[in-house]
Amino acid sequence: MPRLGDYLVLSGLLFVIGAAGVMVRRNLITILLSIEIMLNAVNLSFVAFGRALGSADGQIIVFFVMTVAAAEAAVGLAIVIGLFRHRESLNPDSFTNLKW
Amino acid sequence: MTPLLIAQVALTLLVFVALLSSAAGLVYAERKVAARLQQRLGPYLVGPRGLLQPLADIVKLMFKEELRPRAADPLLFALAPVISATAAFTAFAVVPFGAGTTLFGWLREPLRLQVADVNVAILVIFAVGSMSVYGIVLAGWSSNSKYSLLGGLRSSAQMISYELSYGLALAGVLVVSNSLRLTDIVNHQGGTWFGFLPRWFVFVQPVGFLIFMTAGIAETNRAPFDFPEAEQELVAGYHTEYSSMNFAMFFLAEYVNMVTVSAVATDLFLGGWHGPFLPESLGWIWFLIKVGAILFFYIWMRWTLPRYRYDQLMRFGWKVLLPLGVVNLLATAAGVLFLGA
Amino acid sequence: MLLFYVFGAAAVIASLLVIAQRNPIYSVLLLIASFGALSGLYILLEAPFVAVIQIIIYAGAIMVLFLFVVMLLNAPREETTEDVPTWAARTSRAGVARFGVALSIALGLELVWALTKHGGESGAFAGGSVASVSAIGRLLFTRYAFPFEVTSVLILIAMVGAVVLARRDPAKEGH
Numbered sequence: 001m002p003r004l005g006d007y008l009v010l011s012g013l014l015f016v017i018g019a020a021g022v023m024v025r026r027n028l029i030t031i032l033l034s035i036e037i038m039l040n041a042v043n044l045s046f047v048a049f050g051r052a053l054g055s056a057d058g059q060i061i062v063f064f065v066m067t068v069a070a071a072e073a074a075v076g077l078a079i080v081i082g083l084f085r086h087r088e089s090l091n092p093d094s095f096t097n098l099k100w
Numbered sequence: 101m102t103p104l105l106i107a108q109v110a111l112t113l114l115v116f117v118a119l120l121s122s123a124a125g126l127v128y129a130e131r132k133v134a135a136r137l138q139q140r141l142g143p144y145l146v147g148p149r150g151l152l153q154p155l156a157d158i159v160k161l162m163f164k165e166e167l168r169p170r171a172a173d174p175l176l177f178a179l180a181p182v183i184s185a186t187a188a189f190t191a192f193a194v195v196p197f198g199a200g201t202t203l204f205g206w207l208r209e210p211l212r213l214q215v216a217d218v219n220v221a222i223l224v225i226f227a228v229g230s231m232s233v234y235g236i237v238l239a240g241w242s243s244n245s246k247y248s249l250l251g252g253l254r255s256s257a258q259m260i261s262y263e264l265s266y267g268l269a270l271a272g273v274l275v276v277s278n279s280l281r282l283t284d285i286v287n288h289q290g291g292t293w294f295g296f297l298p299r300w301f302v303f304v305q306p307v308g309f310l311i312f313m314t315a316g317i318a319e320t321n322r323a324p325f326d327f328p329e330a331e332q333e334l335v336a337g338y339h340t341e342y343s344s345m346n347f348a349m350f351f352l353a354e355y356v357n358m359v360t361v362s363a364v365a366t367d368l369f370l371g372g373w374h375g376p377f378l379p380e381s382l383g384w385i386w387f388l389i390k391v392g393a394i395l396f397f398y399i400w401m402r403w404t405l406p407r408y409r410y411d412q413l414m415r416f417g418w419k420v421l422l423p424l425g426v427v428n429l430l431a432t433a434a435g436v437l438f439l440g441a
Numbered sequence: 442m443l444l445f446y447v448f449g450a451a452a453v454i455a456s457l458l459v460i461a462q463r464n465p466i467y468s469v470l471l472l473i474a475s476f477g478a479l480s481g482l483y484i485l486l487e488a489p490f491v492a493v494i495q496i497i498i499y500a501g502a503i504m505v506l507f508l509f510v511v512m513l514l515n516a517p518r519e520e521t522t523e524d525v526p527t528w529a530a531r532t533s534r535a536g537v538a539r540f541g542v543a544l545s546i547a548l549g550l551e552l553v554w555a556l557t558k559h560g561g562e563s564g565a566f567a568g569g570s571v572a573s574v575s576a577i578g579r580l581l582f583t584r585y586a587f588p589f590e591v592t593s594v595l596i597l598i599a600m601v602g603a604v605v606l607a608r609r610d611p612a613k614e615g616h
Contacts, residue, residue: 001442002442002445002485005556005557006445006449007482007486008556009552009553009556009557010449010452010453010482012549012552012553012556013453013549013552013553014452014453014456015552016545016546016548016549016552017453017456017457017460017545018456018460019544019545019548020460020541020542020545020546021459021460023537023538023540023541023542023544023545024460024538024541024542025460027465029465029468029507029510029511030459030460030462030465030468032507033459033460033468033469033472033507034459034460036472036499036503037456037459037460037472037475040475040476040479040499043479043491043495044479044482044483047483047486047488047491048486050488050572051486051487051488055572056572056576056577056580057580058488059488059490059491059572059577060577060580060581060585062488062491063491063494063577063581064585064588064592066494066495066498066499067498067592067595067596068592068595069499069503070498070502070503070596070599071595071596071598071599072599073503073506073507074506074599074600074602074603075599075602075603075606077506077507077510077603077607078602078603078604078605078606078607079606080510080514081510081513081514081606081607082606082607084514085609090514173466176466176470218489219489219573219574220489220490220493220574223490223493223494223497224493226493226497227493227496227497227501228496230496230497230500230501230502230505231496231500231501233501233505234473234505234508237505237508237509237512238470241466241512249512253509253512256505256509260502260505278575280574
């Protein structure tokens with residue numbers, strides 16, 4: 001039977017993979033996808049803790065996290081569309097106007 | 101390997117085969133009914149009264165050449181019909197079609213006539229329905245042709261728009277029946293009022309039933325909501341570039357989706373397998389009759405009503421059906437609260 | 442236990458492939474596969490409601506949004522390091538990438554170490570009651586009613602904001 005620790009390790013691995021994706025990838029959409037991976041990893045640990053403590057609060061928090069993730073994905077993608085229309089590029093290195 | 105397990109596996113296979121043959125049967129039924137509605141004969145040459153026509157169609161489709169446009173993405177091109185067909189079959193897995201039966205006492209405990217009895221059956225149907233959008237959008241994209249892409253995007257936008265009203269109609273039934281398990285919902289509808297009116301939810305939720313059927317027709321991309329795949333419009337929409345068995349899989353998916361929507365509507369609104377004159381264990385006969393009636397209604401609609409233009413279709417889904425669904429849900433909730441039913 | 446490993450391995454491998462793919466469409470599809478594996482894990486954790494809404498919301502709606510945007514923008518495959526103009530920029534970007542990967546690996550090892558240190562005692566799951574959908578609903582409308590309403594306003598704001606942000610400027614179009 002998998003224990004709480006197993007689920008947390010899995011969640012940690014997924015979170016780290018997402019974080020690596022955000023830092024390494026140079027494509028705005030893939031960065032947003034990596035953020036979604038991180039959010040999912042956190043969801044998994046919430047549900048695991050909820051189950052371990054025998055309370056439904058874990059699942060409720062997950063409900064809210066999913067909704068917020070949906071809102072954030074929508075707005076993030078709208079911004080990406082706007083940016084793409086300006087520069088015809090999805091590489092974050094192209095948007096360096098404000099750098100000194 | 102208890103007898104129950106063997107029976108379950110056999111049941112799963114039976115459901116699978118039945119879905120496949122129902123798709124074939126629907127092909128025949130559609131052509132015959134369409135023909136009669138248009139005052140002509142329909143297929144009558146192949147086999148007695150044309151009954152072997154679907155077999156001839158299948159054989160023809162199998163012998164056709166499988167084309168793939170050179171610029172098409174090979175993995176996605178092959179994957180899209182698989183996703184469509186898989187989602188269509190999976191959705192039927194949680195639909196119960198009969199009361200528990202002990203197969204004339206061979207089994208010790210009753211076998212539920214359902215491939216999988218899950219606690220959240222309604223949500224599973226909804227979830228798998230959202231997955232079928234991917235088959236279409238990937239088909240449109242991977243074909244790398246403008247008709248396919250436009251058809252695929254339009255079709256998937258239509259499907260996700262009508263999913264909302266679909267869900268709201270489901271929610272209305274949930275409020276009345278207090279359970280997400282389809283078996284419980286059907287059992288709620290047993291018995292009669294005043295001795296003759298069956299306790300079906302269609303009498304409690306008439307608006308909900310209409311919304312569900314309309315959204316279901318839009319979900320399966322059938323007329324009058326079949327703009328994205330109509331022949332007079334974007335060539336053939338998202339399956340323009342598909343031929344032979346790939347095309348057959350899309351059509352299989354469409355017909356099995358129709359069967360699933362009809363089956364779910366029967367379970368939710370028309371009392372599932374309950375009906376007069378037959379014992380509980382033969383309820384599946386009533387189920388088949390009701391599903392058949394809804395399928396006939398589907399085919400009848402296709403050949404009677406003119407097609408909605410795409411913007412009319414989207415406007416209808418968002419501005420008419422969705423508010424109607426919300427009002428229905430509110431009214432149902434108020435009714436349950438005040439009447440305590 | 443076997444199912445846990447199967448789903449866990451599927452989720453990890455799919456996520457690794459998501460961040461390793463050049464083609465954004467494949468990334469989105471692999472992420473959907475990863476969400477499916479996570480949904481299976483939620484079912485193992487006896488949270489059927491979360492599992493199903495994970496499929497409905499994440500895999501069925503958010504990912505469709507991503508897919509639509511990728512198709513709308515005809516997102517180009519990500520450029521390789523050779524496309525970067527100057528030598529300095531190229532090495533600095535490669536350096537950042539290597540640093541990011543190293544940092545992630547370090548974080549990952551530390552997490553694994555920390556979480557397995559208390560081996561058996563972070564133990565088995567409590568035999569507590571499984572939250573049914575009606576229990577979750579009840580909680581949502583009583584204890585968490587305020588966040589629930591706030592979240593609905595948040596979604597409304599996000600919807601309006603997304604429509605405004607993604608709109609083409611009518612003055613520039615000149616029609």
